[in-house]
Amino acid sequence: FTSVHGAMSQQSQKSKISPLTLRHPKGELRTLTWKSWLHNVALSQTEDFVRLCESERKKYSELKKAHGLQDFEVRCLQAKKCARSSFRGETLHRIYIDVLRTRGELEFFRLESTRRFLLEVLLLWCITNKTEYTQGMNDILATITMAILGDYALLKALHQKGKTHPRYPRQLLQLVIPAHMGSDALSIFSGFMLKLPAMFSPDRKGQGQKDDTLIECLRFVQSRLLKEFDSELWEFLEKCGAPPELYMLKWVRLLFSREFELPQVLMVWDELVMKGGIDSRLGFGLVEYLCVCLLRFVRYELLNYVNIDDESSLVEALRRILRFPSVPDIQSLVNQAKELRSKFLTKYPTLAMQNERKKVGASESQQRKAMKTRKLPSRSAFDFISDSSVPVTLFKEDRDTPESPSAFEFLREAQTGAGQRNAPTEKHSSSHQTQGEAKNAFDFADFDIMNK
DSSP: OOSHHHHHHTOOSSSOOOGGGGSOTTOOOHHHHHHHHHTTOOTTSHHHHHHHHHHHHHHHHHHHHHHOOOHHHHHHHHTTOOOOSSHHHHHHHHHHHHHHTTTTTSGGGGSHHHHHHHHHHHHHHHHHHTOOOOTTHHHHHHHHHHHHHHHHHHHHHHHHTTOOOTTSOHHHHTTOOGGGHHHHHHHHHHHHHHHOTTTSOTHHHHTTOOOOHHHHHHHHIIIIIIHHHOHHHHHHHHHHTOOGGGTHHHHHHTTTTTTSOHHHHHHHHHIIIIISOEETTTEETTHHHHHHHHHHHTHHHHHHHOOTTSTTHHHHHHHHHHSOOOOSOHHHHHHHHHHHHHHHHHHSOHHHHHHHHHHHHHHHHHHHHHSOOOOOSOSOSSOOOSOOSSOOOSSTTOOOOOOOOOTTGGGHHHHHHTOSSOOOOOOOOGGGGGOOOOSSTTOOSOOOSSOO
């Protein structure tokens, strides 16, 4: 970040969390461990890993010089005059809309410097991969950004005590510096995209292929896994006529980044990245079982407070599922998911499970064509929004937040009613724009990005 130092000094006491709460519970540096696992280069192979990082940073510098975000493009976006006739213009426009809504409850993500950072990294990824931007990528990148900042906070805390990290050699610690935050964020984000082929594949439809892999997997979770472990809850959802894509798509595509507190999200991602295993169809192998655990977590509210005979039972059921309650012990939830996965894979070997998925997916497709399902007052079941609860602006001149139709629009009032995510938009001093780029993790005079 070129202006993180100045931006931090401008932040108020509201809507903040301590960066130290974002660190790994065992002291690992996610900037290194996630990148190592996602790109299949062991940290024990220090020289190879250093070469990988140096190569990525060189390429990032060249890419940014050739295709980086320009000031005139920023002005066009703020005036809503961005030319959308080209791939770049259309991509910028779509990313811009989502960046406005990215974690608006946290002041850090309402800063102009932060939004510009997210906008540029996502743009460079789309240009590099010649791939259209897909809604939800902004939340993936935002979580990665906070994981990296948690590493910086941990190293700074050790440095202030006159200590160094005992787990990593000096060559690796020298890689974790804010000067290369953009390169590291793009590298980890690219790794996630490679591991999540079914989540973000907007170009498949343009090639004449039916993009039903993700929907098929979601239906497998509800029709097979949930039925296996909680037949009563499965029967309830079936009677409500709740297709899993209406609620589970958001969970899976964002990897639960909006269902838990941010430190909890990072803990879940640690399990997905390091221990979750890979499922070639959905991405991370633990995701499906976490979905089952989330449903079972709210089963009491669903079975006891939703009248199945009421015409509004579907809307009420979705409202209770999507307004997910806080989870006091996230590790317990993860352990339950691991236990379910172990039981299911023991009972059904991997090959049999894949065949079962195809059979269930085909059966579900035929059933849904034959039966009449209730329709929600929404234009699209898949155009979910990252966060529209906070009025935000990317630049000072911009006052209006573009709206997009959403299947979850009817929940916005209920979600914002509790006031948990509401945070006032503030004007920030322009002094942070003059700060130079930090050269290492300890150049920040004030690293309290957010207080407890």
